Amino acid sequence: LDFHDPKNPFQVPGNIPASVRATQILALLVAIFYEDDFRKGIEGLISGMPSQFRAHDDIARINRKNWNFVHTLRIFAGGFVLVASFMLLVQSNSVFDVLLNFLGISFVSNLDELAFSLCEAGYFGYTFQKSSKKIINAEFKHDCHQLDDCLSRMGLTDCRVAKYGHSVLLNIALAAMMAGYLYLTIQQLSGAFITETIRVEFGDEIVPFLGIFNGCYKKSSKRYGNRVAYTQIGFEEEGGMFAYCADVDGHPSWTFSSGANRDPCKGWHVMSGETDTYELYEAGKENWYTPTNAHVEFIQISKIKDSHTECGRGMFERLKGSCGKLEPVGALSVMSKFKSDFYEKLEWNSSALGDYLDESHSHPIYVHGHDEGNHTDFDIILF
Numbered sequence: 001l002d003f004h005d006p007k008n009p010f011q012v013p014g015n016i017p018a019s020v021r022a023t024q025i026l027a028l029l030v031a032i033f034y035e036d037d038f039r040k041g042i043e044g045l046i047s048g049m050p051s052q053f054r055a056h057d058d059i060a061r062i063n064r065k066n067w068n069f070v071h072t073l074r075i076f077a078g079g080f081v082l083v084a085s086f087m088l089l090v091q092s093n094s095v096f097d098v099l100l101n102f103l104g105i106s107f108v109s110n111l112d113e114l115a116f117s118l119c120e121a122g123y124f125g126y127t128f129q130k131s132s133k134k135i136i137n138a139e140f141k142h143d144c145h146q147l148d149d150c151l152s153r154m155g156l157t158d159c160r161v162a163k164y165g166h167s168v169l170l171n172i173a174l175a176a177m178m179a180g181y182l183y184l185t186i187q188q189l190s191g192a193f194i195t196e197t198i199r200v201e202f203g204d205e206i207v208p209f210l211g212i213f214n215g216c217y218k219k220s221s222k223r224y225g226n227r228v229a230y231t232q233i234g235f236e237e238e239g240g241m242f243a244y245c246a247d248v249d250g251h252p253s254w255t256f257s258s259g260a261n262r263d264p265c266k267g268w269h270v271m272s273g274e275t276d277t278y279e280l281y282e283a284g285k286e287n288w289y290t291p292t293n294a295h296v297e298f299i300q301i302s303k304i305k306d307s308h309t310e311c312g313r314g315m316f317e318r319l320k321g322s323c324g325k326l327e328p329v330g331a332l333s334v335m336s337k338f339k340s341d342f343y344e345k346l347e348w349n350s351s352a353l354g355d356y357l358d359e360s361h362s363h364p365i366y367v368h369g370h371d372e373g374n375h376t377d378f379d380i381i382l383f
Contacts, residue, residue, distance in 0.1 A: 024181070028085075029174070047066075120132040187253060197218045198280055213240035224264060225246045229241055233311055268292055281301045322364040343379070365381070
């Protein structure tokens with residue numbers, strides 16, 4: 001669980017392939033019937049205290065209160081296992097993960113059965129073996145004409161309630177789990193769990209101009225290959241865009257393109273290696289290539305949890321405490337000659353820029369020569 005992410009505290013994947021979804025549904029169906037404690041706990045409560053039983057004196061002294069308490073505990077124990085199974089299954093994004101998580105939960109939930117079997121076999125000593133055999137040898141029988149008090153108080157006088165009530169309750173639990181799964185599926189298909197904002201850092205060793213597209217990208221309304229596209233914040237129409245294409249040079253990949261009239265599946269600048277991931281930041285872990293198949297040396301794609309502080313006006317907080325003036329030591333030949341040697345920090349109203357700030361705005365900008373009467377000749381130092 002990640003409660004720092006209020007939109008997706010259960011860390012449900014943005015979306016999953018159909019094969020994974022089918023495996024999850026099958027695993028949920030198996031889980032609720034496979035969970036022995038939950039199922040037998042319901043059966044014990046519904047059928048009530050047995051009217052006839054043959055057992056050792058220690059067990060024969062059991063009363064209705066003890067009987068109901070034990071089976072209630074079994075329901076809670078089995079319910080916790082089902083909740084854990086549900087959460088692990090919906091967090092899985094591959095068939096292998098689904099099977100691995102299901103196997104892990106099954107192993108843990110059956111440790112008590114293993115311990116009991118070892119006691120019966122005498123691995124933990126004679127005392128435990130003797131006690132376990134008392135339980136195994138106990139025989140219980142329900143008289144159909146004597147209903148449990150709780151059923152009588154509810155006005156249920158038909159023996160079929162005790163016979164089929166457990167099946168009804170188990171199917172209600174199954175329906176609740178499937179309803180929760182259906183809700184999460186609808187949210188996934190709508191893109192609710194897809195990362196909202198990401199930060200991208202390009203290296204400029206192979207494609208020099210890619211560096212100008214560094215910054216924040218947000219989830220857009222556009223879709224390609226059944227996946228949302230990400231557009232550059234502040235330049236949604238003509239800036240950079242990441243999109244997923246089902247066939248790029250013969251395999252599915254994420255691509256990066258720019259420009260107003262772009263086709264991300266044809267006029268792209270770089271593309272990822274073959275991948276079927278729905279999350280762009282996961283594609284950042286793959287190798288990326290140019291149209292000439294040159295390997296892009298550096299690309300970093302990371303999630304952003306607070307877009308306001310990392311991409312919006314909150315970035316102005318970084319400017320606090322920066323120097324008001326700079327005096328460069330030495331000068332480049334392209335620098336203009338001014339009376340003053342100082343570069344002054346440029347000040348502006350942050351609200352005039354709206355919610356968008358690029359990397360240049362998030363760092364101090366120093367200007368030289370703007371106060372010497374010549375407003376067409378400036379030197380600017382910026383990030």
